[in-house]
């Protein structure tokens with residue numbers, strides 16, 4: 036151990052950054068770190084945590100959309116292996132997002148009640164990126180577009196997502212090109228509608244699960260999609276549990292019933308046939 040207990044800076048380290056790209060300029064930190072604007076007055080200590088938790092979630096949602104869009108393009112160009120790399124990253128990001136609830140769970144109902152009133156009618160329900168991720172995964176809902184009528188850029192982003200095939204649509208189109216019997220009603224479906232379970236698809240999925248050696252990459256892909264749906268439900272569940280411990284059964288600032296409304300999202304499924312097939316495997 037050096038007696039000074041101070042690390043010497045090496046001569047090669049650049050310290051005059053005038054006119055150069057820097058850490059802060061590259062990452063636009065001047066903007067990022069001045070974008071926290073608590074609205075409680077006097078400012079409540081815990082509102083900063085509330086803002087940071089949402090902002091970090093929005094950053095991860097941006098990355099999820101980036102990965103999911105790429106995964107769909109890769110599937111459309113028959114590159115399943117690379118598409119699955121994207122999905123692997125999506126799964127890791129979901130893990131972080133779900134873990135992150137434990138930070139917000141340190142916010143007590145007493146603390147939250149002290150600045151909740153300042154939030155007005157704002158609500159996570161109005162998160163355009165969250166809605167775009169739901170759409171990308173198949174939970175389309177035309178009525179959600181209306182929420183963004185006051186914000187043309189958000190409306191354009193979500194409308195574009197609404198009109199795009201979902202990750203499952205692209206996967207099933209790819210499986211069809213690989214020779215699996217994906218019914219025409221799926222290949223030709225109106226992709227702006229929520230994905231609904233189609234019994235005629237189950238034989239194609241069953242074929243993959245009963246003969247994994249012949250369809251190994253598709254088999255892996257199906258399991259990755261199930262992981263992704265599981266992870267999505269874990270996030271929803273932690274949200275519901277955080278909400279219940281913080282506001283109990285109060286109605287939401289966005290105007291919904293609150294916990295009951297969030298509970299009903301847990302009944303939704305993105306990839307129904309991937310679950311149905313499990314009932315049919317073995318005895």
Ligand code: HEM
Pocket residue numbers: 088089092093139142147157158159160161162165274277278281282286287288289290291292293294296297300
């Ligand atoms: C104490 C913290 C939180 C509470 C009490 C809470 C409460 C609620 C409630 C009651 C709703 C239903 C809509 C409404 O009427 O407002 C909702 C929806 C939502 N919240 Fe939160 N929330 C919290 C934290 C978060 C965080 C950190 C995020 C991350 C971005 C988030 C994202 C969402 C989303 C995306 C929805 C829409 C869910 C859907 O449509 O199924 N919430 N929240």
Ligand SMILES: N[C@@H](CC(=O)c1ccccc1NC=O)C(=O)O
Pocket residue numbers: 089151154157158159160282286287288289
């Ligand atoms: N809906 C929450 C308020 C809330 O959580 C919130 C408020 C503004 C921005 C994001 C929020 N997060 C999730 O809904 C409530 O009813 O307390």
